[in-house]
Amino acid sequence: MVKKISVRVSGLNSLDDPDRLYKALTAETGLTWIREQPEGERAPVLGTLEDLFLATIVGKTGELVAEYAFEKVKEVLRRFTSEYLEPPEVSVEMEPVPELGETTASDGPAEG
Numbered sequence: 001m002v003k004k005i006s007v008r009v010s011g012l013n014s015l016d017d018p019d020r021l022y023k024a025l026t027a028e029t030g031l032t033w034i035r036e037q038p039e040g041e042r043a044p045v046l047g048t049l050e051d052l053f054l055a056t057i058v059g060k061t062g063e064l065v066a067e068y069a070f071e072k073v074k075e076v077l078r079r080f081t082s083e084y085l086e087p088p089e090v091s092v093e094m095e096p097v098p099e100l101g102e103t104t105a106s107d108g109p110a111e112g
Helices: 017-029 063-082
Strands: 002-010 051-058 089-097
Touching: 002 017, 002 063, 017 051, 017 063, 051 063, 063 089
Parallel strands: none
Antiparallel strands: 002 051, 002 089
């Protein structure tokens, strides 16, 4: 099953924080990350650093690889927040992403 790892950082301290975190996550995990705006939330005003949302997809490589990537993300976030006297709030979660033709419990059968 394909997994999505989402990272949310609130209360960033400097203009460099988003780029530093993005580069650290990319370097440590080897995954491609994208900035994401959660559904129902407004896009940030230019120049504000209130929240940063990053997401990546871990393909059908197996549960162990997905768990390893998830642990690496948490390790990067621990290092990132330890650099600050008042660290930003971070959350990270991993969730399954249904593939084309698959259903989830709430979706019902796939139509086709």
